[in-house]
Amino acid sequence: MDDARESWIVMIVKHLLLRSTLLDDIEFKKTNEQIIAEKEIEEKRLDDEKVKVCPKCLQNHIPSKTSHGNCNYHDAFVYDLDKGTKINSEQAQNVQQKAVLLNQKAEQQPKLIWACCLALYGRDRGCLRYS
Known part of the structure; x- marks a missing residue:
């Protein structure tokens, strides 16, 4: 059984240094x-x-x-202009990585844009801020 009891003390002290010294000396549990x-x-x-x-x-x-405002993100889907389909950000990342691995030239790379702000996927910062 734990024998922890609360102890109370009333002090009227003019100087804070004296108060803190007394509290340190008593070492309340x-x-x-x-x-x-x-x-x-x-x-x-x-x-x-x-x-x-x-x-x-x-x-x-x-x-x-x-700190507040360090996070930039998009809250919509990605639109593939070449195929005319909407895809999520994971699928867009896979498409973009595949193009990089195949060393495609700039004009051959997939045209991916965010539906929320029409920013280019992977190149432009997010249009919304989150803390």
């Missing part, structure tokens, strides 16, 4: 709730230091080092 809360805060801090993939732009980032 932390309650279980305080220990759990500190562990959760530390776990969140460590989790924010890990590399993650943004759900919008699919780029790797570290949450603690990312």
Whole structure:
């Protein structure tokens, strides 16, 4: 059985240095709730230091080092002008990679555009921002 009890003290202190010195000298034990809360805060801090993939732009980032507006993305499908079909971004990436691997010249490469802003796929930045 855990013998952690809460202790209370009332101090009326004019100087903050004296107050902090008294608290350091007494060394109150932390309650279980305080220990759990500190562990959760530390776990969140460590989790924010890990590399993650943004759900919008699919780029790797570290949450603690990312500021608002770093993510640019498109929220629509890609249109293949050569075939006259709409495809998703994964399919567009496959088409573009295949063209690069085949060393196609610029005029032979597939003409892919985003339906949301008519930007060229793989060349223009996203038209929307996400934090």
